[in-house]
Amino acid sequence: MSFCTIALDAMGGDHAPLAVVDGAALFARSNTAVEFLFFGDQKVITPLLKKHRALAQKSRIIHTDIKIGSHERPREAFRVDKKNSSMRLAIEAVKRKEAHCCVSGGNSGALMGLSKVILGTVPGLDRPAMVSTYPTKKGETVMLDLGANLICNAENLRQFAIMGGAYAFSVLGIKEPKIGLINVGIEDTKGNEVIQEAHSLIKATELRGDYVGFIEGDDIAKGQIDVVVTDGFTGNVALKASEGLARLIQAYLRRAFTGSFFGKLAYVFCYVPLKTLRKQLDPRKNNGAVLVGLNGISVKSHGSTDGVGFSYAITVAYNLHKSGFIERIERRLSHLQKVNAEITSLRDKT
Amino acid sequence: MSFCTIALDAMGGDHAPLAVVDGAALFARSNTAVEFLFFGDQKVITPLLKKHRALAQKSRIIHTDIKIGSHERPREAFRVDKKNSSMRLAIEAVKRKEAHCCVSGGNSGALMGLSKVILGTVPGLDRPAMVSTYPTKKGETVMLDLGANLICNAENLRQFAIMGGAYAFSVLGIKEPKIGLINVGIEDTKGNEVIQEAHSLIKATELRGDYVGFIEGDDIAKGQIDVVVTDGFTGNVALKASEGLARLIQAYLRRAFTGSFFGKLAYVFCYVPLKTLRKQLDPRKNNGAVLVGLNGISVKSHGSTDGVGFSYAITVAYNLHKSGFIERIERRLSHLQKVNAEITSLRDKT
Numbered sequence: 001m002s003f004c005t006i007a008l009d010a011m012g013g014d015h016a017p018l019a020v021v022d023g024a025a026l027f028a029r030s031n032t033a034v035e036f037l038f039f040g041d042q043k044v045i046t047p048l049l050k051k052h053r054a055l056a057q058k059s060r061i062i063h064t065d066i067k068i069g070s071h072e073r074p075r076e077a078f079r080v081d082k083k084n085s086s087m088r089l090a091i092e093a094v095k096r097k098e099a100h101c102c103v104s105g106g107n108s109g110a111l112m113g114l115s116k117v118i119l120g121t122v123p124g125l126d127r128p129a130m131v132s133t134y135p136t137k138k139g140e141t142v143m144l145d146l147g148a149n150l151i152c153n154a155e156n157l158r159q160f161a162i163m164g165g166a167y168a169f170s171v172l173g174i175k176e177p178k179i180g181l182i183n184v185g186i187e188d189t190k191g192n193e194v195i196q197e198a199h200s201l202i203k204a205t206e207l208r209g210d211y212v213g214f215i216e217g218d219d220i221a222k223g224q225i226d227v228v229v230t231d232g233f234t235g236n237v238a239l240k241a242s243e244g245l246a247r248l249i250q251a252y253l254r255r256a257f258t259g260s261f262f263g264k265l266a267y268v269f270c271y272v273p274l275k276t277l278r279k280q281l282d283p284r285k286n287n288g289a290v291l292v293g294l295n296g297i298s299v300k301s302h303g304s305t306d307g308v309g310f311s312y313a314i315t316v317a318y319n320l321h322k323s324g325f326i327e328r329i330e331r332r333l334s335h336l337q338k339v340n341a342e343i344t345s346l347r348d349k350t
Numbered sequence: 351m352s353f354c355t356i357a358l359d360a361m362g363g364d365h366a367p368l369a370v371v372d373g374a375a376l377f378a379r380s381n382t383a384v385e386f387l388f389f390g391d392q393k394v395i396t397p398l399l400k401k402h403r404a405l406a407q408k409s410r411i412i413h414t415d416i417k418i419g420s421h422e423r424p425r426e427a428f429r430v431d432k433k434n435s436s437m438r439l440a441i442e443a444v445k446r447k448e449a450h451c452c453v454s455g456g457n458s459g460a461l462m463g464l465s466k467v468i469l470g471t472v473p474g475l476d477r478p479a480m481v482s483t484y485p486t487k488k489g490e491t492v493m494l495d496l497g498a499n500l501i502c503n504a505e506n507l508r509q510f511a512i513m514g515g516a517y518a519f520s521v522l523g524i525k526e527p528k529i530g531l532i533n534v535g536i537e538d539t540k541g542n543e544v545i546q547e548a549h550s551l552i553k554a555t556e557l558r559g560d561y562v563g564f565i566e567g568d569d570i571a572k573g574q575i576d577v578v579v580t581d582g583f584t585g586n587v588a589l590k591a592s593e594g595l596a597r598l599i600q601a602y603l604r605r606a607f608t609g610s611f612f613g614k615l616a617y618v619f620c621y622v623p624l625k626t627l628r629k630q631l632d633p634r635k636n637n638g639a640v641l642v643g644l645n646g647i648s649v650k651s652h653g654s655t656d657g658v659g660f661s662y663a664i665t666v667a668y669n670l671h672k673s674g675f676i677e678r679i680e681r682r683l684s685h686l687q688k689v690n691a692e693i694t695s696l697r698d699k700t
Contacts (some may be wrong), residue, residue, distance in 0.1 A: 238587050
């Protein structure tokens with residue numbers, strides 16, 4: 001198994017650095033071939049590390065006391081006096097190949113902005129996309145884009161299909177993910193021009209697993225599709241509408257249940273599963289909203305999470321590295337470019 | 351109170367003509383100033399009407415034995431040998447002003463196609479839209495477009511706002527409906543060009559009630575907005591995704607509840623409210639998916655409904671007529687055209 005160095009922003013998130021150190025310790029218990037770079041205040045991190053002897057042996061602290069606040073505007077993160085912020089240093093460690101991936105529970109906008117600028121995009125990719133998972137009858141499905149690109153052309157959607165497939169492989173461990181393109185109907189003739197063209201492009205792309213074609217909104221939760229491809233506007237609205245509905249159902253049940261003893265009891269039974277579902281649906285609240293397509297792995301952890309939650313974010317970053325997520329996307333995109341170049345050269349000859 | 355003549359397709363729907371006659375009888379009990387035109391097989395309708403003496407006195411049967419099947423392709427409805435179909439005759443009665451509105455439980459695609467061609471659109475309107483209601487914490491919200499227009503420009507969205515406001519007034523009885531435009535964030539700077547332009551256009555439009563500006567997907571179910579405006583692609587996907595999620599939650603709860611006696615009991619408590627919600631969410635299953643913007647009122651009733659359901663569809667058609675739904679839209683659009691013409695003439699002078 002290949003060795004993995006993980007850069008951690010020890011100043012990002014409500015419970016940093018405690019949640020960061022706890023998360024790393026938890027992760028290190030089941031993953032031995034790793035080491036950690038903690039970016040943050042040495043005075044605070046050192047005593048925390050002392051409590052985890054095994055972790056301390058595979059950790060280094062890179063001291064900085066400059067932090068990006070969770071309420072700062074993303075562009076503030078680029079200021080000269082923030083050059084040595086813990087978040088920026090962690091991302092730069094990935095850029096300089098001193099780490100294989102980085103994880104931060106800090107300011108989402110700042111993390112995305114810095115990651116995009118510092119790491120750049122995968123060669124051959126037009127635009128990165130925001131990806132998350134949506135709960136289904138059978139587990140989870142990968143959904144993208146969720147708001148990074150409000151207007152998408154057919155080629156963007158094809159590249160999202162490629163990235164979504166790679167993400168399902170890397171994070172959910174699905175070998176041949178089924179990919180679907182959202183449309184207003186499943187018949188081949190449905191949809192606008194962009195959707196129609198994207199459908200043809202994806203069909204013509206050599207994708208591991210199957211492109212199943214068009215799917216409708218109510219297919220997302222059914223669990224027969226592993227990757228749901230859509231533009232950032234539709235994806236964002238659909239995901240948030242679903243989250244709002246889940247909240248409504250919870251309120252609805254609460255109302256239906258008050259009145260009788262059994263009703264109240266029934267509500268207690270509903271409460272936990274519904275809350276879990278809602279959390280899964282909210283990309284702002286879970287650890288899974290990742291900007292994919294960057295030329296380096298940078299994962300956001302939920303800011304208010306504890307060590308358990310943070311270790312989950314580390315797992316996502318680790319899996320993306322271990323499975324060769326970026327290389328997989330790069331390979332597919334370079335293959336695509338070759339095919340396109342051949343087509344162009346054939347056209348020129350005729 | 352103005353008198354209302356209602357044309358009924360007595361051959362449309364699984365339980366026609368029984369559900370149609372029962373629905374009319376039910377409606378006539380609380381609405382006296384109405385008469386009905388039944389389009390269908392005289393031999394079958396006559397004995398059914400005999401059971402409702404009061405209804406029979408305010409009803410006429412226009413005989414035809416030509417029916418449009420629920421599984422026929424919409425374009426079949428236009429064939430010469432279907433010229434005297436019960437559905438087509440009912441719509442034509444509205445066109446010829448022999449009826450104020452029509453209701454059919456038959457083939458949705460055929461009803462929309464025929465209505466669009468026979469009735470035409472409201473003067474000044476660019477494109478009709480599909481509208482339905484979405485359940486919220488406080489009741490219902492009107493949502494459009496749900497799939498009639500996959501690509502919309504800013505002017506389309508403004509016209510949807512006008513029609514949605516009129517629909518909320520006519521069908522939900524909301525005097526000053528709050529109108530929101532779906533976006534990926536509520537800040538004024540968010541969204542693509544079309545959304546930005548639509549935002550400016552709607553702000554500049556004199557609308558009864560308030561245009562509240564941008565809303566996000568999770569605002570739909572909150573109940574603070576009476577009209578949700580979006581393009582047909584996003585609306586369709588968001589509505590269906592919500593419906594799929596409601597179905598998932600139901601399955602999820604079923605799973606969570608099996609095992610213990612109390613769990614099973616709790617499920618029984620959940621079942622009914624969840625089923626109701628799901629029905630409300632599915633535009634194919636409820637009576638509320640209306641194509642608005644036509645120059646005549648044509649309402650679809652759910653095909654498998656009984657008399658109670660059919661009477662609800664009659665109520666929608668009746669309310670649209672009684673409240674002057676079309677005139678309201680026409681007035682606003684003509685006002686808009688005047689303002690636009692003035693702006694153009696002012697520009698030409700300078």
